[in-house]
Amino acid sequence: EVRLEEFGGGSAQAGGSLTVSCQASGFTWDEAQLKWWRQVPGGECQYTAQRREDGSIWISDSVKGRFTISLDRSTDTVHLQMTQLKPGDTAMYYCGADPPGLSGGPVTPCGYRPLEIWGQGAQVTVSS
Numbered sequence: 001e002v003r004l005e006e007f008g009g010g011s012a013q014a015g016g017s018l019t020v021s022c023q024a025s026g027f028t029w030d031e032a033q034l035k036w037w038r039q040v041p042g043g044e045c046q047y048t049a050q051r052r053e054d055g056s057i058w059i060s061d062s063v064k065g066r067f068t069i070s071l072d073r074s075t076d077t078v079h080l081q082m083t084q085l086k087p088g089d090t091a092m093y094y095c096g097a098d099p100p101g102l103s104g105g106p107v108t109p110c111g112y113r114p115l116e117i118w119g120q121g122a123q124v125t126v127s128s
Contacts, residue, residue, distance in 0.1 A: 004095055006119035008021045010124070014085060020082070020095075022078050029078060029097075032097040033051065037094045037096060037110050045110035049067060063089070103115070
């Protein structure tokens with residue numbers, strides 16, 4: 001069974017740092033893209049970051065220079081390291097992946113995501 005487990009997040013003051021992590025089971029990050037989404041208060045979903053199978057990384061302009069992605073191969077866990085946090089970063093953070101062999105897809109807080117699996121989400125709250 002393929003699945004994602006998220007952990008981390010929490011609360012921080014503006015300027016602080018937090019990490020949200022996404023551990024894969026049933027597949028490795030060499031065979032799937034990782035997508036980080038966040039759902040801000042009010043419901044808007046924002047595509048935040050991505051790690052492709054070849055290791056290349058894309059970071060949205062809104063968090064570029066503050067957020068980074070790293071991979072721990074020993075645990076198949078990808079970390080979204082967030083620094084210089086702002087109140088606008090407050091959101092529920094979700095990781096999604098597209099490992100091979102999937103059919104269908106989940107209905108997520110960010111809509112229907114065909115051929116993907118999603119983690120359960122991790123809350124990040126940044127106070128001013």
